[in-house]
Amino acid sequence: MEELVGEILLRLPPEEPKHLFRAALVCKPWLRILCDPAFLRRYRAFHGAPPLLGLLHKRQVPIGVSPIRFASTTSLPDFPHPFPDGCPLDCRHGRVLIRMLGNTGLEYLVWDPITGDKHGVHVPDVKWMAYSSAVLCAVDGCGHLDCHGGPFASCPWAPSRTRIT
């Protein structure tokens, strides 16, 4: 039966992350199966595109400023955006690019909401009102099913009258 546990765990639906967490707490052999990179590769291939876990949103309020929140679409609870002064510019391949006004001026952060990792990135030498930026996974040949922890690229772009640069 042991060899079949992986086959059963493979079929737990990714739309609800708590199923996987609970299974991992059953016993350590199950935890090892669930953390095995080979299992994770199979899991991603089996279920295809990863599910939507939530949205970053900001409420319009009559007075004052409403903080940006992560609104969950699963049993994962909503939680306040960890950078209340920041403005999310882009969300792609499991990362969020945030523009912040820090102590030393404008700062850019790339935040992974799943792992909590954050990295500062270079601020383009362009007037900030004139452009926005995107964040992309930079792993060659990546299928973008699970890009956590790998290299990424931050790419500024600006609209012009005739083209996007």
Add this chain to the structure above:
Amino acid sequence: MEVDKGKGEAEETRKVAEADRDTVTLKSSDGKLFEVSKEAAARLSTVLAGMIAGGSIDDNGTDLKQIGSEALENVVDYCNKHANSIPSAALISSSISFNTAPFKEPEEWERKFVDRLSHDALFDLVEAANFLGMERLLDVTCHKISEMMKGKSPDQIREVFNIKNDYTKEELEEIRQELAWAFYDD
């Protein structure tokens, strides 16, 4: 030489006779015999397909020593039901939907087939499906078991699977505090 020739002919005749039959006979570990449609067995089980193609099917009952009679009865029942079923529109359309996951949801009759089984019978059937290389039956039974885990706490899952908890209290408490949201009731 003559004897060898005669034996060879007899063997050939037996193989032809077997090839003509529409069913194959399977013998469980406890010696019970079951008849199954040859076409369905070959289509649904890579192991049985190999045995049929290789002529290693025994007319008096092919020994499947790893499978008990209850599990084998369910395997045969599944093969025979599958032989009579026509793929539903849902199954056909799912292959061309946007969701390109290889798993196809069980059909209604497949759901009913596994729903009526006890836990023990279901686990025995998973092992039998795995042993016989029955990909679809393995898919349907594993899917059913994973559904049984939904909404259950780690304690309840351990009870269903008869698993000993090898986490220490401290380890569990630490994880529970860190991931409290995962343990709210459904």
